[in-house]
Amino acid sequence: MQYQAILFDLDDTLYDLRSYWRGRLHEALDAVLARYPHFERDALVHQAIREKVYIERLPAFLRAxxxxxxxxxxxxxxxxxxxxxxxxxxxxxxxxxxxxxRPRFKLGLVTNGPSRTQRPKIAQFGLDDYLDLLIVSEEVGVAKPDPAIFHMALEQLGVAPAQALYVGDSLEFDLPGADAAGMPFVWMNPRGEPFPEHLPRPLHEIQRLTELVALLG
Structure with missing residues (x-):
């Protein structure tokens, strides 16, 4: 298949959100751990990540x-x-x-999340310099895994689903959404996690983005 476009997820695909989040929690909890020494740092951080504790949820999490x-x-x-x-x-x-x-493919971003969190990341990373298309779910009123958000991107780029790859980390949102849209999926799996047998297999699995260059010849 001759691909014409590559679409990317943002969080934990183009940057390592999980490691960044863990490091910021370690910093934020230093004073708490000094005052409440019965907490075990790694267990508390792991629980916060499991419960998806971002900035606004931290106070309620600590009270709990x-x-x-x-x-x-x-x-x-x-x-x-x-x-x-x-x-x-x-x-x-x-x-x-x-x-x-970029010289060989149309490149785009399809990310879930509100503008207030995703747009500052896009600006910080300078993604406008690399990508032809930027779609944030809140701004278009539909989110992954709904295939409609993938079809929006494909229509704007002028390519058919089979002519575009989607690269993402989420087996909950990225894989089923791309599959429903008829797009081949490349799983970004930097930690080498096992793939669940009940899910449709991705076209490829990579641990580093640079593997795409070799993969696409």
Whole structure:
């Protein structure tokens, strides 16, 4: 198949959200752990990630764990959100990969999330310099895994589903959405996690973005 376009997910595909999130939680919880030494740091951070505790949810999360020092809670939240977007960085091989692919393919982004979180990331990463299309789910009123958001991107790029790859990490949103839209899917799996047998197989699995360049010849 001669592909004409490549669409990317953003979070945990073009940059490592999970590692960044874990590091920021470690910072934010330092003072809490000093005041409440019975907490085990890694277990608390793991629980926060499992419960998808982002900035606005941190105070409620801490109260649910029994933290009752409101000044400390406010301080932890302030530490957590400080320079949140300014300290984000793309995967180290992302810029070179996008530069290598752009002369040969139309490139686009299809990301779930609100504009207030996704647009600052796009600006921080300078993705306008690399991509021909940027779609944020809140702005178009539909989100992955609904195939409609993929069809919007394909229509704007002027390519058929079979002529475009979708590269993403989420087996909950990216894989079923791309599959329903008729797009081949490349699974970004940097941690080498096992693939669930009950799901449709991706076209390829990669651990680093630069593998796309070799994959596409």
């Amino acid at each position: 764990q029994g933290v009752d020092d409101e000044a400390l809670i406010a301080s932890a939240k302030s530490m957590f959100e400080r320079d949140w977007f300014a300290r984000l960085v793309l995967n180290d091989d992302a810029p070179a990969t996008l530069r290598a692919l």
